[in-house]
Amino acid sequence: MKPLFKKIVQFYLKLFTKIILWRHKPFVIAVAGSTNKTVAKEYILKFLREKYGEEEVRGNPRSYNTEIGLPLAILFLESGESSFWKWWKILIQAKIEALFSRKFPSKLVLELGVEKKGDMEYLLEIVRPSWVVVTNIEGSYSDAQSNLDDVFEEIKLLARKMPKSGKLILNFDDERVKNLAEFSPSEVISYGISNEADARAENIKTTVQGQNFDFTFQGKYESVEIKKYGRHNVYAWMIAKIVKENL
Amino acid sequence: MELRASRIPGVVSLAQGVPSFDTPDAIKNAAIEAIQKGKVAKYSLAPGLLELREVITQKIEQENKFYDFEEEVIVTAGSIEAITATMLAILSPGDEVLVPDPTYTSYQPAIKVAGGRPVFVPLDEENHWAFDIAELEKRITPKTKALLFCNPNNPTGTIFTRNQLHAVAQLAIKHDFYILSDEVYKDFIFDAGEKFYSLAEMRGIRDRLIYIFSFSKAYAMTGWRVAYLATHHDLAKKILGVHDVLVTCAPVVSQYAALAALEMADSELAKYHAIYKQRRDLICKRLDKLKNIFEYQRPDSAYFVFPRIKEDILQKIAPGGGSKEFAIELLEKAKVATVPGAAFGPVGENHIRMCFGRSEEDINLAFDRLDDFFK
Numbered sequence: 001m002k003p004l005f006k007k008i009v010q011f012y013l014k015l016f017t018k019i020i021l022w023r024h025k026p027f028v029i030a031v032a033g034s035t036n037k038t039v040a041k042e043y044i045l046k047f048l049r050e051k052y053g054e055e056e057v058r059g060n061p062r063s064y065n066t067e068i069g070l071p072l073a074i075l076f077l078e079s080g081e082s083s084f085w086k087w088w089k090i091l092i093q094a095k096i097e098a099l100f101s102r103k104f105p106s107k108l109v110l111e112l113g114v115e116k117k118g119d120m121e122y123l124l125e126i127v128r129p130s131w132v133v134v135t136n137i138e139g140s141y142s143d144a145q146s147n148l149d150d151v152f153e154e155i156k157l158l159a160r161k162m163p164k165s166g167k168l169i170l171n172f173d174d175e176r177v178k179n180l181a182e183f184s185p186s187e188v189i190s191y192g193i194s195n196e197a198d199a200r201a202e203n204i205k206t207t208v209q210g211q212n213f214d215f216t217f218q219g220k221y222e223s224v225e226i227k228k229y230g231r232h233n234v235y236a237w238m239i240a241k242i243v244k245e246n247l
Numbered sequence: 248m249e250l251r252a253s254r255i256p257g258v259v260s261l262a263q264g265v266p267s268f269d270t271p272d273a274i275k276n277a278a279i280e281a282i283q284k285g286k287v288a289k290y291s292l293a294p295g296l297l298e299l300r301e302v303i304t305q306k307i308e309q310e311n312k313f314y315d316f317e318e319e320v321i322v323t324a325g326s327i328e329a330i331t332a333t334m335l336a337i338l339s340p341g342d343e344v345l346v347p348d349p350t351y352t353s354y355q356p357a358i359k360v361a362g363g364r365p366v367f368v369p370l371d372e373e374n375h376w377a378f379d380i381a382e383l384e385k386r387i388t389p390k391t392k393a394l395l396f397c398n399p400n401n402p403t404g405t406i407f408t409r410n411q412l413h414a415v416a417q418l419a420i421k422h423d424f425y426i427l428s429d430e431v432y433k434d435f436i437f438d439a440g441e442k443f444y445s446l447a448e449m450r451g452i453r454d455r456l457i458y459i460f461s462f463s464k465a466y467a468m469t470g471w472r473v474a475y476l477a478t479h480h481d482l483a484k485k486i487l488g489v490h491d492v493l494v495t496c497a498p499v500v501s502q503y504a505a506l507a508a509l510e511m512a513d514s515e516l517a518k519y520h521a522i523y524k525q526r527r528d529l530i531c532k533r534l535d536k537l538k539n540i541f542e543y544q545r546p547d548s549a550y551f552v553f554p555r556i557k558e559d560i561l562q563k564i565a566p567g568g569g570s571k572e573f574a575i576e577l578l579e580k581a582k583v584a585t586v587p588g589a590a591f592g593p594v595g596e597n598h599i600r601m602c603f604g605r606s607e608e609d610i611n612l613a614f615d616r617l618d619d620f621f622k
Contacts, residue, residue: 035297035316038305081273081511140296141289142496208450210313228308230315 005084006068012091013071016098017126020075024104028127029243030112032155033135033177036232037111040135043240044109051244058105066113067122073110074127107247112158115147120154124161131247132158132186133169133239135232137176152176159184169242171235172197189246191238193231199242201234217242248574252584259613261601262584264401264551267609268467270504271515277507278500287500293491294483295322295475296499299506303475306509312447312458318480321490322497322505326431326461326474327353330395332489333457333476334361337425342392345383349553349591349598351401351429358395366391369594372555375544376405380414387422394419397429398445399436402591402600403553404527404546406436409444416452425482426452431461431474432549434516437524443548447477454479457486462501464550464604465516466508473501523550526603526610533614540621550604553588556597560621569596581620583613 021028029044031037041059048057060073072079072090075097080086110127114120134155139148159168159180166186171177173192181188191199199217201224210227213234226237252258281287294300300316307314314320323329330353338344340362346354348367355365368383370376383394394415399406407415419426428446436443447458461474474497476486496502530552531545541554556564556573565572570587577583577599588598603610 035301038301081514138297140291140298142292143289208453228313229319230304230317232315232317 005087009080009087009091010067013068013075013094014126016091016094017071017074019098020101020104021127023098024101026104026106026108027131027247028108028110028129029131029133030110030127030129030158031133031135031239032112032114032158033133033171034138034140034151036135036236037113039232040133040236040239041109041111043236044133044243047240047244048107048109048247051247052107055103056105057107057109059109060111064111067119070110070112070123070126074108114151114154117150117153120157124158128161128163129158130163130165131167131169131243132162132184133243134159134171134177134180135235135239136171136174138174148176152179156180156183159186162186167246169239189242191235191242193234199238201238204231204234215241217245248578248584248586251575252578255578255582258578258582258584259605259609259616260584261603261605261610261613262586264464264602264604265469266464266467266519266550266604267606268519270467270471271508271512273511273515274466274468274504274507277511278504281503282500287503289499291322291496291499291502293496294320294487295497296502296506299502299509300475302506302509303477307447307458307460307477310445310448312445312477313450314458314477315480319483320475320477321483321487322473322475322502323490324474324494324497324501325463325472326429326459327357328472328490328494328497329457329459329474329476330354330427330429331357331360332486332493333425333427334358334363334393334395335489335493336482336485338363338392341390343388343390344392345386345394345424346592347378347396347400348593349400349402349588349595350395351397352590354395363392364390367592367594368394370400370403372544372594376400376403376553378407378411378415380411380418383415384418387418387424391422391424393425393427395427395429397431399430399432399443399546399548401432401549402551402586402588402595402598403544404549404551405544406443406547409442412444412446413449416446416449419452419455423455425455425457427457427459429459431459431464433460434465435520435523435550436548437520437527438547454481457482462505462508465519466505466512467515467519468501468504468508471498471501471504473497473505475505523603526550526605526607527552529607530601530603530610530614533610537614537617537621540617550602552601552603553591553595553598554601556599558597561597570599574599577617577620581616583616583620 064073172190204213304316463469543554574587586600588595
């Protein structure tokens with residue numbers, strides 16, 4: 001997309017998204033962090049759909065989580081990729097959705113993708129989440145400090161702008177994420193493997209079929225088996241469980 | 248053969264296995280954007296960008312393959328680096344590696360670089376180039392460390408069935424060897440008769456299976472040199488040590504291109520699939536008209552066909568010679584470049600490999616010339 005046209009598309013998508021959110025006022029759960037946003041979002045969607053039904057909960061399709069992707073996700077529209085005409089069609093569809101849609105899910109689970117200063121401020125102009133999940137703040141470069149502090153500042157802004165009635169769900173195994181707790185007016189619920197976390201996974205074992213672990217939260221204990229590998233799937237499961245139990 | 252062909256003006260090449268397309272715009276634009284945003288100048292983590300590895304695992308989960316993106320996926324500089332790094336990680340000098348015959352030519356040097364010895368296992372041409380499990384087991388010795396194969400197979404364009412692969416997996420468990428499954432052509436399956444099955448779907452062998460995929464063919468990205476492997480974390484750790492020494496990390500610009508490929512290029516992939524299927528049908532139609540010259544197994548996938556040259560024709564065109572001399576005759580007299588089958592292993596002798604990754608015009612021109620040559 002040419003820069004000028006991109007700005008026009010971005011402006012109108014933002015406008016229509018704000019209109020549709022104002023009209024329907026869904027409960028918004030945001031998932032932020034460097035990685036594991038999509039897996040966490042998918043688990044949350046699965047758990048909430050079990051509780052509230054398929055129609056009531058919607059998430060970003062694929063990883064639509066940036067300045068153009070997020071509005072598309074909320075308006076439930078596909079990307080126009082590099083086609084000028086497809087984007088015009090999308091803007092017309094967006095206007096119709098924003099002004100006339102009758103059905104809209106009561107809960108949105110949205111990934112928020114940030115990589116540089118100012119990204120979060122822009123996304124927060126579109127949507128104000130009631131609950132926020134933060135997965136991790138990690139880098140992809142061998143130079144470990146590479147822009148991680150910028151990402152931290154962006155997510156700190158998100159934590160700061162949360163409502164008092166909100167919930168901030170933080171990974172306490174990640175030092176940067178843990179530090180976010182002091183910046184938010186919302187209640188903090190922590191998860192992780194460390195003893196400090198409110199919701200904990202213990203005795204994690206990898207088997208041929210996936211992983212087993214013991215989950216403890218709010219005085220309850222559960223033995224869990226998931227069919228996927230990797231610690232990030234354990235975190236994602238815990239996040240979804242916390243959301244489901246507290247909503 | 249490709250080098251030899253380049254010296255002859257006007258040659259139509261069905262030799263090299265590269266797609267005729269340019270990399271899709273969405274991928275190129277994403278790479279340009281990554282450069283402009285200053286994201287490609289530094290080394291990535293040795294196993295690759297986290298976001299790419301994450302998207303890789305999400306993508307392959309749709310194919311029933313489950314891996315931990317943090318510890319079980321390594322982005323490599325092409326699939327041959329994935330194979331070579333794995334060989335260097337698992338082989339000791341003198342170890343043997345089973346390879347199907349015929350198979351991709353670069354496997355042998357990759358095994359030898361690591362001090363290993365390739366051991367050919369003949370495929371059964373009459374049975375659509377299937378594994379002969381008894382023949383395979385006969386060649387297993389105490390020195391057998393791995394089986395390296397590509398599925399769909401290059402040069403035959405055929406796929407291995409679920410039953411055959413299960414039998415291979417049983418042998419790997421019984422005789423304790425690794426399996427490297429190179430699935431670079433997995434996105435180009437043309438006939439729905441047999442659902443493509445990957446050994447990476449079999450959880451019971453994930454500690455001995457190395458799954459390899461390259462972006463080169465599926466997304467017309469041969470020059471970007473980017474691929475990945477996925478395997479159990481213990482083995483991944485060993486391979487990562489070698490990968491780090493060999494390349495530090497895959498080219499970061501190519502990693503961003505690969506990310507865009509997975510996120511934005513599904514429609515191009517579908518387009519290529521449809522075009523290759525048309526070309527497969529075209530090349531088979533043209534080969535059918537040369538029934539007195541060649542007989543062949545119809546490829547189900549990839550973009551290769553591997554016809555056998557009829558004995559009387561071979562002797563007429565290249566008396567006393569084999570597939571190499573035959574291919575040279577085709578090159579010099581008909582100005583059509585192909586790859587002699589012997590390059591893919593002893594069973595490949597008396598065959599030539601033709602690539603239909605080239606345009607329909609090239610295929611038609613090449614076969615018009617072959618028609619004239621064999622008149």
